[in-house]
Amino acid sequence: MNIYDVSAKAGVSIATVSRVLNGNPNVSDKTRSRVMEVMNALGYTPNVFARGLGLNTMKTVGIMCSDSSDPYLAHAIYYLERELRANGYDSILCCTGSKLINKRQYFELLLSKRVDAMILAGSKFVEIDSAEDNNYIIEAAADLPVMLVNGFLDAPGIYSTVCDDRDAMYQVADRLIKSGRRRILYVYTSHSYSGENKKRGYRDALAANGIPVRDDLICQCGKNIAAAKELLISLADSGLDFDAVMTSDDSLAVGAVKFAHARALDMPKDLAVVGYNNSMMSYCTDPEISSVDTKIEALCITTVQSLMQVFGGGDVPRKTTIAADFVQKQTTDI
Amino acid sequence: MNIYDVSAKAGVSIATVSRVLNGNPNVSDKTRSRVMEVMNALGYTPNVFARGLGLNTMKTVGIMCSDSSDPYLAHAIYYLERELRANGYDSILCCTGSKLINKRQYFELLLSKRVDAMILAGSKFVEIDSAEDNNYIIEAAADLPVMLVNGFLDAPGIYSTVCDDRDAMYQVADRLIKSGRRRILYVYTSHSYSGENKKRGYRDALAANGIPVRDDLICQCGKNIAAAKELLISLADSGLDFDAVMTSDDSLAVGAVKFAHARALDMPKDLAVVGYNNSMMSYCTDPEISSVDTKIEALCITTVQSLMQVFGGGDVPRKTTIAADFVQKQTTDI
């Protein structure tokens, strides 16, 4: 079943069938509808390979992420896939694993599939310490659009959609301070583009309120519940005093709630806890954790819309910023 | 950059280059290594379209799932993708959304991409009430392998890898009963292949222990924390007495824990709670929820291994069952 069968049955040439297939306007309405009828009657679907060979496009974009089982990225994949499909594009997925080993090889593997664009989901793909490690991305962007979801790299052909993490954290810290908290602990997991922005928001808010930024109140921690709980216990044991915990990820906030339970601290009275990403986890604890909704759906929709504009030759800003929303639940009163 | 460039540079014909590309043994070692060198030097990667046209295979399998943001399916996607890639296959993903509307259209869309196989992740794709609604899957299986992860459909060309949900639930209920629980509430979300098996495990265990199965202790509930909590509150308010809650999903178990908190019930003394899937959520609560590890990684690895055997013409059983593991945490003492 191919284009010849259709053309024979419809009494036209294969070129005309191809034109109908591609929505070429140079076909009379009469011919078009006749061809379409035949295609339906025969249940014809064009062969993607032959199509790709001719058009040299697969109508497919590559999505790279570190670990699709991370709740945040899982949502991102879901929304990206949905939006791409709505625009007639398939997505081929490639997860590098949370260690991000061989991310460059994976990237090139996906490129070799002749994808029409690349979407890198998550801020971890952009190296903020060794800029030259991003060169392979910058080079690739010369050939095809590269979209970053929650990452930023300033180079032609690379388009970023980011959440305003700095502002979100600034607002959270500012409101905590205005409600009387003075010793706000900041616990974060990763040293990344968004990670640095979050930290900056925290610092800026303290500075703006005339509160000295103390390094001993800024701690790094593995991205898991137990590690966060243990960290807070050992900090408290060592005599550190704090009345609020801000975290860069909900999992850390869950650990903070467990710490509060272990010490019989009342939340939010004795300790305010704020998570990040407003994931399912933040709804599991008792009390539920106030968190920052980073608008992952909006981020993904915007990313795909920008991509479509890039495909259409439109002028797209290299960076689009989307505001986050603080979601007040039970571990704060701000 | 194509096969001609390589053949010219290496001083051989394109047929020879193609043979090297496809690992054909009828190439002398000398020629093979020379061609490989040239390919490396030129940074040549074969064009997938042309390749697909000739071979009529894309080395790609379609993965369908309802909602990749569901933690269980997110993990499934991650493991499936990883294993497929390890075997030289790409995956193209298609999420139907949790409503599963148009699942048939999505299925056929993926088929039209000329994927080499289909993997349906999650038990919801198999209709257990209207068998004829599965016909499109059965028909497709005549043309290409269809793999079901945690679903079962007995037809040629369809291979299922399922978790032994019945046995898992049987063990849980049996142990709860043996430890003295008598009024075990069973709360479930969906009417599906695995859903029915879970329920059967619960019923069988009660029956085997001479405990009458009471319909008022078996309740359906929306798949979210609040719905489960509200359900238990209203059941308790209406005078229903229960000393354990078994659930078909961790989210329901989280709701049960919240119910226990609201009623100041001690877990596990006053109320035992058991979740299902042993997801991150079950680790978020205080106390942490005992749950059933459904071995999603093993399930996915087995699925892909079976698929590779099917590709290789091997004899593969239509159904492979994998045992689940009960993970004792803090909401039970069994």
Added chain:
DNA sequence: CATGGAGTTGTAAGCACTTACAATACACAT
């Protein structure tokens, strides 16, 4: 030294589509 066969390589015909360019049809003005 011819012969046969195994091992290796090349030729050329697909595969199913796109599209530049040529050809034709048609409408309308002259």
Added chain:
DNA sequence: ATGTGTATTGTAAGTGCTTACAACTCCATG
């Protein structure tokens, strides 16, 4: 009727690969 221009359609040459089959090389054997 003739010419002109536009709308529509067809022809044929790619697109980059696979592979059946033919052809060649080389060596051992008779």
